[in-house]
Amino acid sequence: MTWNYRVVRDEDGLCIFDIYYNEAGQAVASGIDPTYVYGDELEDLKARLMLMLEALEKPILEKSQIGVPGAQGQDVENGPKTRSDGLRTLKEPP
Numbered sequence: 893m894t895w896n897y898r899v900v901r902d903e904d905g906l907c908i909f910d911i912y913y914n915e916a917g918q919a920v921a922s923g924i925d926p927t928y929v930y931g932d933e934l935e936d937l938k939a940r941l942m943l944m945l946e947a948l949e950k951p952i953l954e955k956s957q958i959g960v961p962g963a964q965g966q967d968v969e970n971g972p973k974t975r976s977d978g979l980r981t982l983k984e985p986p
Contacts, residue, residue, distance in 0.1 A: 893912050893913065893914065893920075894912070894913050895910055895911060895912045895913065896910075896911060896913075896943070896946070896947070897909070897910060897911070897927060897943050897944050897946070897947040898911040898919070898947050898950055898952075898953050899947050899948060899950070899952045899953070900922065900926075900952070900953045900954070900955050900958070901952050901953070901954055901955065902954075902955035902956075903955075906952065907926035908926055908927055908944050908947055909922045909923050909926055909927060910922060910923040910927050911953065911958065919953060919957075919958045919959070920958070920959050921958065921959060922955070922958050927944075929941055929944070
């Protein structure tokens with residue numbers, strides 16, 4: 893499974909979420925809550941912010957479509973990032 897940050901529209905507006913993709917590049921799950929910037933060093937914060945800025949250049953995903961096979965906007969441009977620190981709690985796909 894791969895992941896990246898994406899802008900997601902839900903009932904509260906736009907937020908940045910961790911989005912997880914299957915091998916076909918479909919968005920199959922997201923973090924339960926919007927992501928936040930965290931790290932042990934300033935460089936960690938900068939690296940995360942840069943990845944979040946990349947999300948602003950991608951199409952906005954609709955929260956209701958994450959996990960729906962064939963939904964619009966599930967393609968992954970420029971390749972997703974592989975998570976090295978393990979998966980966080982996921983919203984189960986419908």
